[in-house]
């Protein structure tokens with residue numbers, strides 16, 4: 334018997350496709366009552382992890398459970414987990430309603446449920462339209478409707494905002510939040526932190542198959558910091574003056590100084606008092622997106638790279654957040670060290686439209 338908690342537990346999960354280590358020793362928990370974002374750049378192992386959670390591919394090591402059981406052991410999975418994975422295929426000649434009714438029949442769910450979930454996802458007026466004419470956004474909504482047919486306790490969604498316009502994204506955000514507010518569990522993957530930051534409470538960030546952050550989004554936000562980049566005639570003298578006033582200063586490779594948690598006015602005043610001429614000065618603020626970029630070693634492609642371009646991969650984020658949660662080592666802030674800038678499948682329903690991955694790594698693509 335499952336434990337009914339709605340909790341997803343991932344313990345030591347790994348997956349290799351031949352020589353490719355797609356997922357490496359992942360550990361995390363997805364708690365009911367909140368939306369957990371599963372974030373990472375393209376190819377970081379998100380889909381592979383979700384497929385293992387959903388029993389579509391077997392892990393090379395470790396285990397994933399829902400309600401305390403591996404997916405394959407859930408007695409009526411459609412009423413426990415609804416899922417939308419990336420590739421969704423609908424019979425193009427079938428109407429949205431008939432598509433849902435065929436799934437409802439297979440799941441032993443009343444026909445009327447089809448119309449209810451269509452209304453729920455905002456496709457009520459398209460019930461009699463053939464899915465072949467649906468836009469990408471409408472297909473996303475229909476996939477979500479299918480996942481909701483069994484009134485599941487847990488939702489697992491892979492990149493659900495792909496193809497949605499801003500209004501659709503806002504709608505999805507509200508939907509997921511209200512779904513979680515009823516005490517149910519939501520795990521949603523994305524390579525775009527920007528699209529998810531107002532939706533998720535908790536984040537698991539992966540890079541190259543490994544977890545680089547697992548924690549509260551609020552804690553990650555608190556790591557956002559400001560710094561002033563300054564070029565001085567006498568850097569040594571300015572460093573002494575700044576450190577004397579309690580500032581942490583880093584030397585950048587281009588000769589500039591980075592003064593953490595400060596602003597240009599304060600730095601200018603201190604430089605004047607110390608009698609040091611300044612040649613240029615720039616205020617910088619690291620936002621959540623830049624932190625995400627740093628955590629994923631510059632693989633992130635969802636926005637502009639911090640410092641105007643991608644830094645060397647594999648380095649530590651320049652400004653680590655306070656507290657734990659990060660796998661990368663803490664940055665050095667001695668003030669004397671050179672600073673290196675771094676930078677549909679539907680579930681519970683019949684498995685039609687889904688392909689099992691070739692676990693030998695020679696399938697040449699994803700379903």
Ligand SMILES: Nc1ncnc2c1ncn2[C@@H]1O[C@H](COP(=O)(O)OP(=O)(O)OP(=O)(O)O)[C@@H](O)[C@H]1O
Nearest residue numbers: 350355374375376377378379380381690691694696
């Ligand atoms: N069936 C497969 N055979 C071989 N390699 C695979 C297979 N499925 C995934 N991979 C590889 O595993 C790695 C992780 O892929 P995965 O699709 O899980 O990443 P992702 O984070 O979901 O990326 P995206 O955001 O682009 O969907 C990639 O290097 C990918 O090429």
